Amino acid sequence: MCIRDSHFCGMSLSHNGDNLHDLPSLPEVAPSVTVRSPFRYRYALNYCTYNYTYSFYDWNDWERELDWMALNGVNLMLAPLGTELVWAQTLEDAGFTEEEIGDFIPGPAFTAWWLMGNLEGWGGPMSRGMMENRARMQQRILARMAELGIEPVLQGFWGMVPNKLREKYPDARIVDQGLWGRIFPRPAILLPEDPLFDRMSDRYYSVLRELYGDSVKYLGGDLFHEGGDTTGMHVTRTASMIQASMQRHFPGSKWMLQGWSGNPKKELLAGLDPALTVVIDLFGESGSTWRNTGEFYGSPWIWATVNHFGGKTDMGGQLPVILAGPHEARSESKKHLCGVGILPEGIAANPVVYDWALKTAWEPGAPDPDDYLRRYIVYRYGTWNDHVYEAWRLLLGSVYGEFAIKGEGTFESIFCARPGLDVTSVSTWGPKRFQYDPAKLVDALVLFRKAAEQYGNSPTYRYDLADLARQVLANHARDIYRRTVKAYRRGDREGFGLLSADFLALLGLQDRLTGTQPDFLLGRWLDKALHYGDNEQERRQSLKNAKTQITYWGPADPNTRVHDYACLIYTSPSPRD
Numbered sequence: 001m002c003i004r005d006s007h008f009c010g011m012s013l014s015h016n017g018d019n020l021h022d023l024p025s026l027p028e029v030a031p032s033v034t035v036r037s038p039f040r041y042r043y044a045l046n047y048c049t050y051n052y053t054y055s056f057y058d059w060n061d062w063e064r065e066l067d068w069m070a071l072n073g074v075n076l077m078l079a080p081l082g083t084e085l086v087w088a089q090t091l092e093d094a095g096f097t098e099e100e101i102g103d104f105i106p107g108p109a110f111t112a113w114w115l116m117g118n119l120e121g122w123g124g125p126m127s128r129g130m131m132e133n134r135a136r137m138q139q140r141i142l143a144r145m146a147e148l149g150i151e152p153v154l155q156g157f158w159g160m161v162p163n164k165l166r167e168k169y170p171d172a173r174i175v176d177q178g179l180w181g182r183i184f185p186r187p188a189i190l191l192p193e194d195p196l197f198d199r200m201s202d203r204y205y206s207v208l209r210e211l212y213g214d215s216v217k218y219l220g221g222d223l224f225h226e227g228g229d230t231t232g233m234h235v236t237r238t239a240s241m242i243q244a245s246m247q248r249h250f251p252g253s254k255w256m257l258q259g260w261s262g263n264p265k266k267e268l269l270a271g272l273d274p275a276l277t278v279v280i281d282l283f284g285e286s287g288s289t290w291r292n293t294g295e296f297y298g299s300p301w302i303w304a305t306v307n308h309f310g311g312k313t314d315m316g317g318q319l320p321v322i323l324a325g326p327h328e329a330r331s332e333s334k335k336h337l338c339g340v341g342i343l344p345e346g347i348a349a350n351p352v353v354y355d356w357a358l359k360t361a362w363e364p365g366a367p368d369p370d371d372y373l374r375r376y377i378v379y380r381y382g383t384w385n386d387h388v389y390e391a392w393r394l395l396l397g398s399v400y401g402e403f404a405i406k407g408e409g410t411f412e413s414i415f416c417a418r419p420g421l422d423v424t425s426v427s428t429w430g431p432k433r434f435q436y437d438p439a440k441l442v443d444a445l446v447l448f449r450k451a452a453e454q455y456g457n458s459p460t461y462r463y464d465l466a467d468l469a470r471q472v473l474a475n476h477a478r479d480i481y482r483r484t485v486k487a488y489r490r491g492d493r494e495g496f497g498l499l500s501a502d503f504l505a506l507l508g509l510q511d512r513l514t515g516t517q518p519d520f521l522l523g524r525w526l527d528k529a530l531h532y533g534d535n536e537q538e539r540r541q542s543l544k545n546a547k548t549q550i551t552y553w554g555p556a557d558p559n560t561r562v563h564d565y566a567c568l569i570y571t572s573p574s575p576r577d
C-alpha cells in the first residue's frame with residue numbers, strides 16, 4: 001500500500017518540505033506485505049481548509065495536494081469548490097439580480113463560512129468570471145479524484161438562503177438565524193414544508209448535476225453550525241425532509257454532518273436514516289463528544305482531529321491521542337465508528353500530525369509512538385540521527401504530547417497579538433496558558449542544532465529547525481512581555497525600557513529567522529492572491545481578501561471578535577541565507 005512506501009524507501013512528501021531523492025533501484029520487499037485498514041473511510045478536510053490554505057490555489061497546487069491525499073490513503077474528501085456558480089444559477093431562477101447575488105456570495109478567502117451558514121457576502125462580490133473559473137477548477141479536481149479513488153463530498157441544499165429572499169417571497173416560511181460571532185448576519189433557513197424549498201432544491205441539484213456529474217454519493221451542509229435559531233421550526237421533521245430531498249435527487253447518497261459545538265442536535269439526527277448519514281467528530285482528540293452523545297445517538301461516525309485553528313503558524317498536536325484515539329473508540333464503539341479523518345482549519349503546519357493521523361488508520365490497534373517516531377526520523381530526514389531522535393522525544397513529551405485541556409488548540413505567538421497590557425491570548429478563542437513545559441523545547445532546539453552538519457542540506461530539517469526555533473522565541477517573548485507589563489505598572493521606567501527593547505529585539509530576530517524559510521514568507525501568500533483572477537479588479541479583490549483574512553478577518557468593525565484568528569508568522573518577501 002502506498003502509505004507504507006515511506007517506510008521502505010525512506011522518503012516523504014509534506015506541506016512543509018519534501019525528502020525526495022533518486023533511487024538506483026526499488027528496495028526489495030520480502031515477504032510481500034499486505035495492509036488493510038479497519039476503517040472504511042479515511043476522510044480529509046475542513047471547510048476552513050479551503051480558505052486558510054487553499055483560497056488561491058492553482059492547478060499545480062491542487063494536483064500536488066490530491067497526490068498527497070492519495071499517497072496518505074485518503075478515500076473521502078470534502079470538495080465544495082465551485083458551489084458559487086451553482087448558487088448563482090439557483091438564485092437567478094429565483095429572481096435575483098447580479099447585484100443581489102453578489103451580496104450573498106462572498107470573496108474567495110471567505111467561502112467556508114458562507115457554506116457553513118455563518119455569513120453572506122463578506123469579501124465579495126465574486127465576479128461571474130471567477131465563479132466560472134472556480135467551477136472549471138472543480139471539474140478538474142473531481143476528475144483527478146476519480147482517477148485516484150477519492151470520493152468527493154459536494155455541498156448539498158439544506159435550506160440555507162439569502163436573507164433577501166424574504167423580500168421576494170414574503171409569504172415563504174423563512175426562519176431568521178441571527179448573528180454569527182455576535183456581528184455577522186447569518187443566512188436564513190427556508191423550511192422544507194414550503195413549496196419554494198422544492199423549487200429551489202430542484203434547481204440547485206439540477207445545476208450541481210449539470211456541472212459536476214450525477215454520481216454524487218456524499219453531500220455536506222450543516223444546520224445551526226456554531227449557532228442559529230430553531231424557533232418556529234420542527235427540527236426532526238425539517239431534517240427528515242431535507243434528507244428526503246437529497247435522496248430524491250441522488251438516491252443512496254449520504255448526508256455528511258459536522259460534529260461540532262453541540263451539533264448535530266439530537267432532534268435533528270432523530271429525523272435521519274442512519275444508513276444514509278455520517279457524522280464527522282471534528283474534535284475526536286477531546287474524546288468527549290462521541291461518548292457523551294452515545295456515538296451521536298447511534299449514527300455512523302468518523303473519528304477526526306481538527307488540531308489546527310485559523311491557519312496560524314504554530315507548533316503542536318496531541319500525537320499520542322491522535323495515534324490511539326481512533327483505536328480506543330473502535331474498541332468501545334457499538335459498530336457505529338466507520339472512519340478516521342483530518343480536519344485542520346489550515347494544513348500548512350505541523351506535518352507530523354497529519355502524517356501520523358492518516359497512518360494510524362492502517363493499524364490494527366494503537367501503534368507505539370516511539371516506533372512511529374523512529375520511522376518518522378528516517379523518512380522525514382533521509383537518515384538516522386541520535387540527537388534529532390532525542391529532540392523529538394522531548395517534543396513528544398511536551399508540545400506534541402497529550403494536553404490536560406483538550407479544546408484550546410496550539411499555543412499562539414504573542415508577536416501577533418493586538419498591543420495591550422492584559423494579553424492572555426492572541427485571538428479571542430486562543431489558549432491562555434501553556435499546556436507543556438516550554439523549557440523542553442529549548443532543550444530540544446539545542447539537540448536539533450547538533451544535526452546541522454548531517455542534515456544541513458535537507459529542506460525538511462531546515463524547516464523543522466526554523467519552526468522549533470520560532471516557537472522557542474515566541475514562548476520566551478511571553479515571559480518578556482509579562483515582565484515588561486509588571487515594570488510599567490510599578491513605574492519602573494528603566495526596567496520597562498530595557499525589557500521592551502528586549503521584546504522588540506526578539507521580534508526582529510524572529511523576522512530574520514523566518515526569512516530563511518519559504519514557508520514563512522508573506523510574499524508567497526500575497527503572490528498567490530495577486531495572480532488569482534483574470535483581470536485587475538479580480539486580482540485586487542483577491543489581494544484584499546488575503547490581507548484581510550490574516551489581520552482583522554472581518555467585518556470592518558473594531559469590535560469584531562474574529563480579529564487575529566488567522567494570525568500568521570509571515571515575514572519579508574524573499575528568503576535569506
